[in-house]
Amino acid sequence: MTTTLEHTKTASIPQGGGLARRQNFLTGLIGGAIFAWLFWFLAHHFLDATSRTWSDEVAASVTLGWIIGFWLGIGALNAPGRWLIGKNNTRADDLYLAGQGQGKSRYWKFTTDHKVVGVQYIIMTMVLLGSGGILAMAIRTELIVPGNHFVNQQVYNGFIAVHGMLMILALIVAVAGPWGNFVMPIMCGARDMAFPRLNALSLWTLVGAAALLLTTLAVGSLTMGWVVLEPIANQAGVGMDFFAMAIIVFTVSTTVAGVNTICTVLTMRTKGMTLSRLPIFVWGAIIAAALGLYAFPYFSLVEAMTLMDRTFSTSFFVANAGGEGWLQANLFWLMGHPEVYVILLPAVAALFEIAAVMSRKPVFSYRTAVAGMTGLAGLSILVWAHHMFTTGWAPTLGGPFMLTTELISIPTGLFFLVLIGTLWRGNIWMKLPTVWMFGFIANFIIAGVTGIYLSDIPLDDQLHGTMFVTAHFHYVFVGSVLFGAVAALAFWFPKVTGRYLNEFLGRISFWLVFIGVQVTFLAMFASGLKGMPRRYSSYALIFEHTNFITTIGAYIIMAGMLVLLGAVITSWNKGEPSGPNPWHANSLEWLVPTPPPLENFDVLPVITEDPYNYGEELVRS
């Protein structure tokens, strides 16, 4: 195995290939800038020469130019282009594209190796979480005392929209991105994803979308919340066009990634890797990917309709021209609720994996785990209107949607059954991933119980639109998904770097974030119960104390996340060496060398049993 590794390292860099082999992130930025300018020039000249320099039409054109130029500049379209002119990629071309012999520079390129893409997703998750986190701190700082002191209301409203969307993007990719790419193909016994070039395309398209989203704050006012409420989105400035296009581009990225994940699991499994022998994380990844394929088209559709209302004078959502805000709400939440489970399922599945390995036991009731995840995904497409109980849309459907929503607690309860059942009577190895997993269990029960209140219409008629809802979904996203994501990071970090994530710093970070989450969001529940609506830039004096506590808690979370960032940076090159299989696990990703060589396996393995045979060695011998 080691010879393969050295071979990869010492292989001479293929010569020639011209410009196409020198493309990287920088040429992508240059290409994006050139095309953005070109599209601005053309749009301004033909559509808008007489009016403002920066209309909705021009803004939408610029965003389109940016993403096309970025794709061209980074080389995303090279291979299809070569195919068009009859020059298919050779094996050497493909190996070069996979990053063979290019050292660290391959992380800045359109590289197809799934492990490189996985590392790029780790970095993207950190960038998105970091920028969303800075906005969160700005929002909480503004809310530390009543009145508007630090940012003006216009800017504040932009912050809440962009904070929300950045964090949603960050969490959609937080587990499925790094680990669905880095370890999932190895777990299946595959040499790469089914479509390696599409894999790189999904990553760099996400980068393009994130760049658009980050520029929205600079180009114009955003007065519509992250859900892009209509008809108020029509009052937003050109930042709205960037925002909508960022989402459309993002859905291209998730669609490509989802198709790739599903095809990889269905077609690339090695011999003997039957569906019932799949590591449970792979099930989580494929169910989430399938759910994403159902949900995200609504996302691009609704944003495209918003863009058309703004640029083509359609009136999907313009009430006084025959449109309806409820249409936007329906389309958005048709995406919005399944999306919560697209975010949650990979994290939960990773925790099942971690629970089994760290407690040295098989996953308890594997089939229940798969059924729970599938059931949750299926139910989640039938609950969207619980976000609209108080909108006045179809009051007669309240009962049916309350029914489907409350049924969700049954598959969610199965997650606790599997986790607790797996830990029960195990020998629980208290390492960093285990610690964060216990944090997840503690927070997820609060997230679940508060969700039940909101599913009940008489209660929702009081709590909807308040800080109670905000606190509830932050317990889901920060308290649960983020904890699962950090557990997954601590668990698979040694496979990426060959080193442990620093245990000491990791535990300090855990306690800060865990305590911070309770302080921040329990106080936020209190604000909501007292009657404080969400998306407030200022508030009445009766909400003073709970908001102050929430802001202090938010700073504690920030401190914890900075410690975690410090742990990742210091451990990456200087951490304690871990060897290829630090947790003594049996799934395939731990049986290849660290770092795994290009194409992972010398000879594809043949599978005879699932990876959870802890304690069964004795029985068999």
Place this chain on the structure above:
Amino acid sequence: MTTSNNKKSYRGLFLTWAILTIAGALVGIFGPSRLMPRSMSDNMHLTILTMVVFTVAAAPVAAGVYASALYALRHWAHKGSEVPPSGPAVRENAMFVTTWLIVSTLLTVFLLIWGLGALAVDNSSTGKNPLVVDVTGQQWVWSFSYPGTHVSSPQLYLPDNREVEFRVTSKDVTHGFWIVNMGIQVDANVGVITTIHTTPDKLGLFNIRCEQFCGLNHAFMVTVGHVLTPSQFASWLSSQPQQA
């Protein structure tokens, strides 16, 4: 572990569960009425009661998860850098899974029955001569008018113990009409009239806030209302300037 030890330690698990359940139930019984705004209508009484019932019902479930997790940490945690030996190879336990499914289904059915029942009470109109109030939202003020009287007011005045039907609409973007002390909410949509009912049953001042994000001054789209005795209400109504 011997059997007697096992029994002894499971007693610890049960005790932890019982203590946490009682703590959760106490929070559920005393928390909502202390934290939530003063209740001034039948809907709000039902809201607070539902909050109490759901919290008390959830307490044993949440306590079960916490107690099991704490128990696992206390008895089976292995520290140190050496990998612990394998645990028991338990893959399935049909009894446990079935019990879990039945219990969680029963709890869900209870929530549903309660919820659907409460919903039927909550949404029902007595149909006995309700007072109709037209509510109009616009950025960033509310206005209330009383059909048949030409009276319009930026504050809401309601008589005690008489059902009110709100007919809610908006002039510009979607707003959220929320009477904080009465547990009722409905969006004010452009070009549509949405209705909600409630019956105020306490005299005094109450808060109205916009709960749907509506732009720059969303946080300041607030007003107050007053519940008056029927005679006070009649005299207030007749003292108001008639608007065209």
